[in-house]
Amino acid sequence: METAIKNNAQQYVDDVFTKLKKKNAHQPEFLQAAEEIFLSLVPVFEKNPKYMEHNILDRLVEPDRIISFRVAWQDDQNQVQVNRGYRVQYNNVIGPYKGGLRFHPTVDESIMKFLAFEQIFKNALTGQAIGGGKGGSDFNPKGKSDAEIMRFCQAFMTELYRYIGPDVDVPAGDIGVGAREVGYMWGQYKRIRGAYEAGVLTGKKPGFGGSLARTEATGYGLIYFVEEMLREEKDSFLNKKVVVSGSGNVAIYAIEKAQHFGAHVVACSDSSGYIYDPEGIDLKLVKEIKEVRGERIKAYVNERPNATYSEGCENIWSIPCDIALPCATQNEIDGDQARLLIANGVHVVAEGANMPSNLDAINEFLNAGVFFGPGKAANAGGVAVSALEMAQNSGRTYWSFQEVDEKLHSIMKAIYKESSEAAKQHGFEGNLVIGSNIAGFIKVANGMLVEGVY
Ligand code: NDP
Ligand code: 2IT
Secondary structure (H helix, E strand, O other): OHHHHHHHHHHHHHHHHHHHHHHOOOOHHHHHHHHHHHHHHHHHHHHOHHHHHOOHHHHHOOOOEEEEEEEEEEOOOOOEEEEEEEEEEEEOOOOOEEEEEEEOOOOOHHHHHHHHHHHHHHHHHOOOOOOEEEEEEOOOOOOOOHHHHHHHHHHHHHHHHHHOEOOOEEEEOEOOEOHHHHHHHHHHHHHHHOOOOHHHOOOOOEOOOEOOOHHHHHHHHHHHHHHHHHHHOOOOOOOOEEEEEOOOHHHHHHHHHHHHOOOEEEEEEOOOEEEEOOOOOOHHHHHHHHHHHOOOHHHHHHHOOOOEEEEOOHHHHHOOOOEEEEOOOOOOEOHHHHHHHHHOOOOEEEOOOOOOEOHHHHHHHHHOOOEEEOHHHHOOHHHHHHHHHHHHHHOOOOOOHHHHHHHHHHHHHHHHHHHHHHHHHOOOOOOHHHHHHHHHHHHHHHHHHHHOOO
16 A cells, blocks of 8 residues: 555656646756656655645646736837746745746746746745745846836836735845835836835835845845754854855845854855955955946955956856855756865855756765755745735834844744754655755645635
């Protein structure tokens, strides 16, 4: 009987995945994200055959809806430009669809679906009342004037507004979208709706509906999560050599908190290259370059004579370190880079970005005994504080930085504990990939059982 269920569970997952591959043959990132999650779920179906009986996986992996729309806007030369906008509303069993907006030329349906699918599980892990979604555009914000960014954001929202709402779908930032872009979109939404529905977007500027500590939340949350991983091994950040990729929102605040805990952060990057500073990254300078001057990370070496700049961001993983924190984008660590990190003695890898390690890399880390923190658990702090922003907006109130930060800290601790315990209960102690996928899945699956089929 037990073997029958086991074979059945494996067969069920294989069948759903085969169907998925056939239907989405040209969406590699989406299939990659789905495969990683599917591989984790066989033990869940073995333990709870009712999820198979209700065909939960097949239902869950098909988005509720995908909205795609034209965004036409005028550039500074009065030329009309056209981009494509997306919103993937994947699952709203636990709460309104929730997830960021990405503005990057690589955005397509595959990227949107992978991010939205991951977001369902991540959001479930936060313990907050938020479902899963994602959106964005193939618009490239690089080199655009402030006026162009504003016109694009307004044009984007002029179409998106009809699909969202504080109880419907709540977008936020992601790559290329920060408080400035959210502000422009928020203004346009408010104008069109004629109502102050603050909870329709998160990541707003503090004082104008935004939560304190949302800017810091993903990076800080990542470090709180890694702190728990290290605590498990009776270790800490103190004097650890850390490499962080990226130099955007997540990377900057991960560096800030890691340094606060006594780590020695020696490198960070942008899509053009990376800097290595053996004396430790001067974060004030990085912030000045990226957040104030809007320059490339290369500019760092002009003011730090002992630092070096290398063209091409992928070689950042050749720098020996104790802790590697990929915080830039998907698929930045492949099998070869993982093997290099392992050969150089990496001890902990935790993902600030979404899916920065491919499946090959994850397997390398797990097989080598590297303690691995998957993105949907480790970077959940951003969306968790977004949910806290929604709560503040609903209560028409503001919490202090300290209050939000303390809540974030305890949410990250809880996510670690839940993921770690789920892994243990299903026979994979120490495997946080399996643990976080299972813990997130069970919450959503149980909600789907409660709702019934429609
Ligand atoms: P930002 O736009 O602030 O920064 C992105 C950083 O990554 C920049 O340094 C950018 O370099 C680099 N980058 C972007 N694309 C590439 C690429 N194709 N190759 C190499 N480097 C690249 O974004 P965030 O910091 O907000 O997001 C970073 C990651 O974290 C993403 O995976 C995002 O999905 C994830 N994330 C973000 C959250 C948030 O709250 N913001 C929450 C959870 C996850 P350049 O300037 O050269 O483009
Ligand atoms: O990937 C993510 O979790 C985010 N970009 C944050 C989403 C949000 O709604 O705050």
